Amino acid sequence: MTSPGLSSASRFSEIEARLARRDLKDIYKADLPTPCMVVDQEIFEANLNKMAAHCQKTGVKLRGHVKVHKSPDIANRQIALGAIGLTCATIAECELMSNAGIGGILLTRQATSKNNIERAVALARRDSTFATVVDDPLAAEWHQEAAGAENVKLKMVVDIFAGLSRHGIEPGREALELAKQVDRAKNLELIGLMGYSGIAAHTKGWKERMKRSRDDTAGLLETVGAARGAGLPVEIITGGSTGTYNIDPELKGLTELQAGSFVFMDTIYTEIGSKNGDEFYGDFGMSLTVMTTVISRRHPHQCTIDAGNKALLRPTDQVKGRPEVKILNQGAEYGILAWKHGDRDFKLGERIEIYPSNLDMSTNVYDRYYVTRGEQVVDVWPIMGRAGAAQR
Numbered sequence: 001m002t003s004p005g006l007s008s009a010s011r012f013s014e015i016e017a018r019l020a021r022r023d024l025k026d027i028y029k030a031d032l033p034t035p036c037m038v039v040d041q042e043i044f045e046a047n048l049n050k051m052a053a054h055c056q057k058t059g060v061k062l063r064g065h066v067k068v069h070k071s072p073d074i075a076n077r078q079i080a081l082g083a084i085g086l087t088c089a090t091i092a093e094c095e096l097m098s099n100a101g102i103g104g105i106l107l108t109r110q111a112t113s114k115n116n117i118e119r120a121v122a123l124a125r126r127d128s129t130f131a132t133v134v135d136d137p138l139a140a141e142w143h144q145e146a147a148g149a150e151n152v153k154l155k156m157v158v159d160i161f162a163g164l165s166r167h168g169i170e171p172g173r174e175a176l177e178l179a180k181q182v183d184r185a186k187n188l189e190l191i192g193l194m195g196y197s198g199i200a201a202h203t204k205g206w207k208e209r210m211k212r213s214r215d216d217t218a219g220l221l222e223t224v225g226a227a228r229g230a231g232l233p234v235e236i237i238t239g240g241s242t243g244t245y246n247i248d249p250e251l252k253g254l255t256e257l258q259a260g261s262f263v264f265m266d267t268i269y270t271e272i273g274s275k276n277g278d279e280f281y282g283d284f285g286m287s288l289t290v291m292t293t294v295i296s297r298r299h300p301h302q303c304t305i306d307a308g309n310k311a312l313l314r315p316t317d318q319v320k321g322r323p324e325v326k327i328l329n330q331g332a333e334y335g336i337l338a339w340k341h342g343d344r345d346f347k348l349g350e351r352i353e354i355y356p357s358n359l360d361m362s363t364n365v366y367d368r369y370y371v372t373r374g375e376q377v378v379d380v381w382p383i384m385g386r387a388g389a390a391q392r
């Protein structure tokens with residue numbers, strides 16, 4: 001009997017060789033090793049198109065965050081649809097995307113180590129469109145010293161606190177002073193201000209989210225007024241997220257959005273509620289799943305799958321098409337699906353798809369996205385920005 005995961009004609013080594021040369025004719029989900037990441041191309045493209053149309057309609061630009069997907073293939077698709085660049089959390093992500101030929105990159109996490117600051121300056125030398133952020137006068141000094149030593153002009157954005165205490169200088173006088181310092185610095189070029197309202201992003205209920213966004217970005221917008229009043233160049237005001245993409249333009253402050261998760265969506269985001277209803281946030285579809293295989297079913301009301309801790313299985317994940325099934329993680333390479341009614345209804349060898357609840361972390365443990373249309377694999381995108389010594 002042929003095993004359920006492979007057709008008789010498709011030996012694993014042959015499939016691997018064909019994937020490597022992108023010869024994807026007649027390769028199906030059933031041919032793939034599990035656990036693996038699967039992108040539903042139709043939903044993914046609808047998400048990208050929806051955000052692009054939203055930006056075109058509102059005049060707010062997209063500089064989408066890559067920390068979610070870590071893929072130049074995806075970044076390039078966003079650029080082709082009108083995005084003005086990318087936002088990255090690490091200098092390694094910036095280097096990766098720049099090496100893939102993408103411009104307009106903004107590093108949104110302040111560099112403070114000699115290593116990271118020197119790499120930022122080196123990147124600015126290669127790509128004059130690259131910009132980075134500071135939220136501290138000392139870090140601004142360090143960037144000036146490093147850029148001065150290399151005789152490079154480094155574009156800079158002042159990062160202002162917008163409700164998330166992990167970064168951002170206090171809005172108002174302190175932020176204005178920092179913006180002036182950057183503007184005066186010989187090798188720095190002030191291009192704008194940033195305020196990432198990360199708490200607003202996941203605030204449940206559209207009205208509550210709107211209020212939280214308004215409150216958390218008020219200081220940023222006041223500082224924009226003060227900076228412009230002082231004659232400082234504020235070309236860009238950058239921030240925003242998937243949760244506030246349709247709120248930020250209404251607040252009439254941001255010139256660009258850093259939204260990232262909308263390309264795939266995750267289960268946590270679906271719970272924040274949308275403009276039309278507070279229960280479910282369906283503005284963007286869940287296009288990413290982790291596909292796993294049922295590997296044992298010896299006990300009632302549960303079966304075992306081949307995705308566990310290493311696959312970042314979590315109780316907040318969801319089984320595609322089976323919302324009543326609970327997810328329990330059982331070990332490094334084992335997970336358990338449990339249900340109350342109707343026993344033995346997952347078959348041995350059956351493929352199960354799971355929606356992850358944290359995109360950034362989950363995409364960090366896989367090598368590839370298998371892009372699919374129905375059961376067919378139509379593309380393979382390497383996940384190039386994964387963590388690793390060379391990536392930090």
Ligand SMILES: Cc1ncc(COP(=O)(O)O)c(C=O)c1O
Nearest residue numbers: 065108196241242258259260261
């Ligand atoms: C600075 C910054 N901007 C934008 C985003 C993107 O937010 P989301 O993935 O919710 O769209 C993040 C996410 O953590 C972030 O840290």
